[in-house]
Amino acid sequence: xxxxxxxxxxxxxxxxxxxxxxxxxxxxxxxxxxxxxxxxxxxxxxxxxxxxxxxxxxxxxxxxxxxxxxxxxxxxxxxxxxxxxxxxxxxxxxxxxxxxxxxxxxxxxxxxxxxxxxxxxxxxxxxxxxxxxxxxxxxxxxxxxxxxxxxxxxxxxxxxxxxxxxxxxxxxxxxxxxxxxxxxxxxxxxxxxxxxxxxxxxxxxxxxxxxxxxxxxxxxxxxxxxxxxxxxxxxxxxxxxxxxxxxxxxxxxxxxxxxxxxxxxxxxxxxxxxxxxxxxxxxxxxxxxxxxxxxxxxxxxxxxxxxxxxxxxxxxxxxxxxxxxxxxxxxxxxxxxxxxxxxxxxxxxxxxxxxxxxxxxxxxxxxxxxxxxxxxxxxxxxxxxxxxxxxxxxxxxxxxxxxxxxxxxxxxxxxxxxxxxxxxxxxxxxxxxxxxxxxxxxxxxxxxxxxxxxxxxxxxxxxxxxxxxxxxxxxxxxxxxxxxxxxxxxxxxxxxxxxxxxxxxxxxxxxxxxxxxxxxxxxxxxxxxxxxxxxxxxxxxxxxxxxxxxxxxxxxxxxxxxxxxxxxxxxxxxxxxxxxxxxxxxxxxxxxxxxxxxxxxxxxxxxxxxxxxxxxxxxxxxxxxxxxxxxxxxxxxxxxxxxxxxxxxxxxxxxxxxxxxxxxxxxxxxxxxxxxxxxxxxxxxxxxxxxxxx
Numbered sequence: 001x002x003x004x005x006x007x008x009x010x011x012x013x014x015x016x017x018x019x020x021x022x023x024x025x026x027x028x029x030x031x032x033x034x035x036x037x038x039x040x041x042x043x044x045x046x047x048x049x050x051x052x053x054x055x056x057x058x059x060x061x062x063x064x065x066x067x068x069x070x071x072x073x074x075x076x077x078x079x080x081x082x083x084x085x086x087x088x089x090x091x092x093x094x095x096x097x098x099x100x101x102x103x104x105x106x107x108x109x110x111x112x113x114x115x116x117x118x119x120x121x122x123x124x125x126x127x128x129x130x131x132x133x134x135x136x137x138x139x140x141x142x143x144x145x146x147x148x149x150x151x152x153x154x155x156x157x158x159x160x161x162x163x164x165x166x167x168x169x170x171x172x173x174x175x176x177x178x179x180x181x182x183x184x185x186x187x188x189x190x191x192x193x194x195x196x197x198x199x200x201x202x203x204x205x206x207x208x209x210x211x212x213x214x215x216x217x218x219x220x221x222x223x224x225x226x227x228x229x230x231x232x233x234x235x236x237x238x239x240x241x242x243x244x245x246x247x248x249x250x251x252x253x254x255x256x257x258x259x260x261x262x263x264x265x266x267x268x269x270x271x272x273x274x275x276x277x278x279x280x281x282x283x284x285x286x287x288x289x290x291x292x293x294x295x296x297x298x299x300x301x302x303x304x305x306x307x308x309x310x311x312x313x314x315x316x317x318x319x320x321x322x323x324x325x326x327x328x329x330x331x332x333x334x335x336x337x338x339x340x341x342x343x344x345x346x347x348x349x350x351x352x353x354x355x356x357x358x359x360x361x362x363x364x365x366x367x368x369x370x371x372x373x374x375x376x377x378x379x380x381x382x383x384x385x386x387x388x389x390x391x392x393x394x395x396x397x398x399x400x401x402x403x404x405x406x407x408x409x410x411x412x413x414x415x416x417x418x419x420x421x422x423x424x425x426x427x428x429x430x431x432x433x434x435x436x437x438x439x440x441x442x443x444x445x446x447x448x449x450x451x452x453x454x455x456x457x458x459x460x461x462x463x464x465x466x467x468x469x470x471x472x473x474x475x476x477x478x479x480x481x482x483x484x485x486x487x488x489x490x491x492x493x494x495x496x497x498x499x500x501x502x503x504x505x506x507x508x509x510x511x512x513x514x515x516x517x518x519x520x521x522x523x524x525x526x527x528x529x530x531x532x533x534x535x536x537x538x539x540x541x542x543x544x545x546x547x548x549x550x551x552x553x554x555x556x557x558x559x560x561x562x563x564x565x566x567x568x569x570x571x572x573x574x575x576x577x578x579x580x581x582x583x584x585x586x587x588x589x590x591x592x593x594x595x596x597x598x599x600x601x602x603x604x605x606x607x608x609x610x611x612x613x614x615x616x617x618x619x620x621x622x623x624x625x626x627x628x629x630x631x632x633x634x635x636x637x638x639x640x641x642x643x644x645x646x647x648x649x650x651x652x653x654x655x656x657x658x659x660x661x662x663x664x665x666x667x668x669x670x671x672x673x674x675x676x677x678x679x680x681x682x683x684x685x686x687x688x689x690x691x692x693x694x
Contacts, residue, residue: 001018001019001224002017002018002019002020003017003018003019003220003223003224004016004017004018005018005216005219005220007212007213007216009033009162009209009212009213010161010162010209012033012034012121012122012162013032013033013034014031014032014033014130014216015031015032015033016029016030016031016032016131016134016220017029017030017032018030018138018220018224019224021039022039022041025041025042025043025135025139026042026043026044026139026140026141026226027041027042027134027135027136027137027138027139027140027141027226028040028041028042028135029041029131029134029135029138031127031128031130031131031134033119033122033123033126033127033130034119034121034122035117035118035119035121035122036115036117036118036119036121036122036123036124036127037067037115037116037117037127038113038114038115038116038124038127038128038131039112039113039114039116039131040111040112040113040128040131040132040134040135041111041112041113041135042109042110042111042112042132042135042136042139042141043109043110043112044107044108044109044110044139044140044141044229045107045108045109046107047107047232048105048106048107048231048232048234049106049107049108051288052106053234053291053292053295054106055098055101055103055105055106055109056106056107056108056109057094057097057098057101057109057110057111058108058109058110058111059090059091059093059094059097059110059111059113059132060082060090060110060111060112060113061082061086061087061089061090061093061113061115061125061128062079062082062086062112062113062114062115063079063082063083063085063086063115063364063365064079064114064115064116065079065363065365066116067115067116067117067118067124067365068118068365070363072363073363083362083363083364084399084403085125085362085364085365085366086364087396087399087400088399088400088403089113089125089128089129090396091396091400092125092129092176092186092188093111093113093128093129093132094111095178095186095508096147096149096178096185096186097111097132097133097136097143097145097147099185099509099510099511099512100143100144100145100147100180100185100512101141101142101143101144102142102144102231104233104234104235105142105231105234106232106234107141107231109141111132111135111136113128113131113132115127115128115365118365120164120165120166120368121164121165122162122164123151123162123163123164123165124365126149126150126151126162126176129149129176129178130148130149130213133145133146133147133148133149133217134146134217134220137217137220137221137225138220138221138224138225138226139226140226140227140228140229141228141229142228142229142231143228144512145180145217146180146214146217146218146221147178147179147180147185147210147214148178148179148209148210148211148213148214148217149176149177149178149179149186149210149213150162150176150177150179150206150207150209150210150213151163151174151175151176151177151206152173152175152176152177152202152203152205152206153167153168153171153172153173153174153175154171154172154173154191154194154198154202155167155170155171155172159201159202159205161205161206161209165366165368166368168368169368169369172191172192172194173189173190173191173192173194173199173202174189174190174191175187175188175189175191175199175202175203175206175505176188176189176206177203177206177207177210178210179206179207179210179211179214179513180214180512180513181211181214182513183512183513183514183515184203184204184207184513184514184516184519185509185512185513185514186507186508186509187203187493187505187506187507187519188505188506188507189502189504189505189506190407190408190410190411190503190504191411191497191501191502191503191504191505192411192503193411193412193457193497193498193500193501193502193503194501194502195500195501195502196501196502196523196524196527198501199501199502199505199523200516200519200520200523203519204516236289236292236293236296237286237289240286240289240290240293241293241296241297243280243286244276244293244294244297245297247275247276247279248272248275248276248297250301250304253297253298253301254301254305256268256269256272256301257298257301257302257305257313257484258305258311258313258315259313259314260314260315261314261344262344262433262482262483262484263386265313265484269294269298272294273290273291273294276290276294277290298488299487299488302484302485302488303467303488303489306467306476306478306485306489307467307468307469307474307475307476310476312478312485313482313484313485314343314482318476318477318478318479319479319525319528319529320479320480321342321462321479321480321529321532321533322342322343322344322345322480322482323341323342323343324341324342324533324536324537325339325340325341325537326338326339326340326341326442326443326446326537326538326540326541327339327541328446328447328449328450328541328542329450330348331348331350333552334350334351334352334552335350335351335352335353335451335549335550335552335553336350336351336353336447336448336449336450336451336452336453336550336553337349337350337351337447337450338443338444338445338446338447338449338450338541338542339430339443340439340442340443340446340537340538341431341439342435342439342442342480342533343433343434343480343482344431344432344433344434344482345431345432345433345434345435345436345439345482346429346430346431346432346439347427347428347429347430347436347439347440347442347443348427348428348430348443349425349426349427349428349440349443349444349446349447350425350426350428350447351423351424351425351444351447351448351450351451351453352423352424352425352426353421353422353423353451353453353549353553353554354421354422354423354424354554354599355420355421355422355554355556355587355589355597355599356373356416356420356421356422356589356597357422357587357589358422359371359372359373359422360372360373360375360422373416373422373423374406374409374410374413374422374423374424374425375406375422375423375424375425376402376403376405376406376409376424376425376426376427376440376444377394377402377424377425377426377427378394378398378399378401378402378405378426378427378429378436378437378440379394379398379426379427379428379429380397380398380401380429380432380436381428381429384429384430384431384432384436385432385433401427401436401437401440402427402440404437404441404494404496404504404506405425405427405437405440405441405444405461405496407503407504408441408459408461408496408497408503408504409425409441409444409445409448409455409459409503410503411456411503412455412456412457412458412459412498412503413448413453413455413456414453414454414455414456417558417595418454419453419454420556420558420595420597421453421554421556423448423453425444425447425448427439427440427443427444432483433482433483434463434480434481434482434483434484434485434486435462435463435480435481435482435486435492435494437461437463437494437506438460438461438462438463438494438496439461441459441460441461441496441504442459442460442461442533442537442538445458445459445460445538446538446541446542448545449542449544449545449546450542450546450550451546451549451550451553452545452546452547452548452549452550452553453545454545455545457498457499457500458498458499458534458538458539459496459497459498459503460496460497460530460531460533460534460538461494461495461496461497461504461530462479462480462494462495462526462529462530462533463480463481463486463492463493463494463495463526464477464478464479464480464481464491464493464494464495464522464525464526464529465477465478465481465485465486465489465490465491465492465493466478466489466490466491466493466509466514466518466522467485467489467490468490468511472515472517475518477518477521477522477525479525479528479529480529489510490509490510490511491507491508491509491510491511491514491518491522492507492508492509493505493507493508493522493523493526494506494507494526495522495523495526495527495530496530497527497530499531499534502523507522552601554587554599554600554601555599555600555601555603555606556597556598556599557597557598557606557607557610558595558596558597558598559595559596559598559610559613559614560594560595560596561590561594561596561613561614561617562594562617563592563593563594565594565616565617565618566590566592566594568616568617568645568646569590569596569613569616569617570590571644571645575644575645576616576644576645577590577644579644579645580609580612580613580643580644581609583608583644584600584602584605584606584608584609584612585600585602585605586598586599586600586602586605586606586609587599587600588609588613596610596613598610598613611643612643612644612646613643615642615643615646616643616644616645616646620648620677620686621677622677622678622679623676623677623679624676624677625674625675625676625677625693626642626648626674626675626676626677626688627642627672627673627674627675628640628641628642628647628648628672628673628675628688629641629670629671629672630667630668630669630670630671630672630673631647631669632669633663633664633667633668633669634663635652635663636651636652637649637650637651637652637654637655637663638650638652638655638663638667640673640675640688648675648677648686648688649685649687649688650675650688650689650690651687654678654687654688654689654690654691654692655667655690655691656690656691657691673690674690674693675688675689675690675693676688676689676692676693676694678692
């Protein structure tokens with residue numbers, strides 16, 4: 001049965017076609033937002049996957065380059081692995097939807113979004129977010145939705161709903177908010193030091209729009225929705241819980257969970273599990289469930305301790321931050337380095353500077369963003385949590401954490417004109433027990449300052465957690481959550497910023513949304529904490545950026561030339577510029593606007609390269625002195641090279657004050673001589689003289 005639905009969304013038409021394509025999927029929505037087209041589908045397996053204790057949800061966002069009229073590069077000429085943008089978009093779709101599936105559901109579910117055309121006026125990412133929610137909502141897959149998503153920009157102090165590509169490029173805010181009928185369920189933001197009050201206003205502006213979209217989805221579900229299918233519950237039997245509590249009463253379980261170091265707690269849990277496996281050795285149907293049962297018992301215990309007793313597993317106060325430490329220059333010879341430690345979370349960040357030509361090239365669907373000058377990469381080796389696992393490269397989590405720290409620092413970076421470098425920072429996780437992405441932000445900020453990058457302000461980040469009760473009024477906010485509080489709690493609310501405002505937000509929750517009171521409280525709590533971290537930890541280690549880059553970092557001299565002279569500097573087939581590079585051992589980048597960056601480690605050679613470039617790009621002036629090398633001798637005079645590709649001639653009559661018969665009597669090849677420009681001769685040629693030099 002084919003049906004089409006339309007609504008006006010932020011001044012553009014959103015059209016959803018149901019039943020036209022992908023009829024064999026559990027749910028499919030053919031999405032059209034302006035001319036942006038995305039096919040969103042949802043499928044589920046018939047039976048739960050055996051032997052797993054989690055909900056196996058996969059979210060894919062496929063960028064087809066034909067959507068923007070491109071043919072993929074490489075030998076295969078087809079799309080390869082997902083781009084960073086595709087991975088981040090998949091995560092943003094996953095995060096608000098995952099909590100809305102039943103907690104005891106173990107069937108495989110795949111949500112796929114295929115971008116088939118892109119209208120710069122209408123975001124394909126937003127279209128996929130809405131399409132995913134609609135596809136699942138109309139399917140027979142159990143889902144406590146619908147949910148909706150809105151993006152908000154900020155230009156000249158005014159909020160822009162679902163901004164287009166051009167507006168995004170000049171916006172002070174890139175905010176994505178997902179909501180259910182009553183509450184906010186996901187927040188993702190990058191901001192140019194937006195004050196907390198303005199950020200909250202933007203969040204609830206998006207929330208209001210989401211209610212209109214949810215009403216639209218309700219209409220689609222009412223006409224096209226399928227009945228939700230029955231499924232096999234994987235809930236732990238109550239009799240097993242009762243038996244475990246007889247062996248380990250709640251008060252004893254609290255003692256097991258109460259430990260400052262997670263290694264002590266983990267050892268206690270290991271011994272407890274051994275005891276349970278021995279006790280229930282004859283109950284074969286219970287043995288596979290013990291691991292999950294203990295996990296849930298741990299969770300209930302920790303939540304009760306926090307909610308009822310205001311008692312955290314490591315003994316901290318509700319607002320207390322773990323012990324902090326920071327230092328810079330811990331790695332020799334690199335361009336900048338810093339280490340930030342918060343409790344059992346420790347990050348070492350290394351900064352590398354390079355010419356702008358080494359900026360990352362982007363090949364995706366965004367035609368306005370083709371390169372990235374600042375790159376933040378995050379690595380999470382298994383030893384950081386005491387595990388043994390071979391590294392297979394960064395996964396989606398690592399890419400997401402790196403992107404969050406990158407987004408946090410972009411607003412304070414100097415412009416290319418102020419600091420003509422490409423910048424890469426790498427966060428190495430040495431130890432992890434909660435919120436390594438926020439530690440990465442702090443370490444990266446210090447590493448940039450240590451490298452001499454003139455950032456505008458210091459940036460810090462912290463995560464706030466949450467434990468809720470039976471009602472909206474029953475909750476506890478936790479400052480600086482450790483891993484256990486993240487696993488067993490309801491929220492991971494990460495906020496980065498300066499003393500002036502917010503630069504990034506990432507909010508993950510495991511419940512069906514947050515009240516405005518909780519959102520406002522978490523943002524306020526994070527501000528207090530990041531102010532404390534900057535004042536008491538980061539500033540004592542390094543208070544401001546160093547005045548110049550380090551001895552092992554490349555130096556850059558930037559000059560401007562007439563764009564019409566770029567061809568002269570480059571020379572035929574690059575001959576001239578390559579000659580300069582070979583002689584001076586520097587790197588040279590030239591923009592279309594005539595900005596020339598000379599990069600090297602030898603100051604004298606850099607200055608020589610700049611002198612050559614300025615010589616080539618300028619016209620000879622009458623009365624001005626120049627130094628050139630004799631490169632050719634003729635009967636009528638000598639040719640001098642002032643810079644690669646820049647030559648002039650001294651007539652034989654202008655070589656010496658005495659009359660000479662042969663040029664070779666005075667000059668030989670390779671001589672370096674000083675000349676004065678005499679201007680143009682009768683034939684319009686530039687003339688030089690040695691004998692008139694004073």
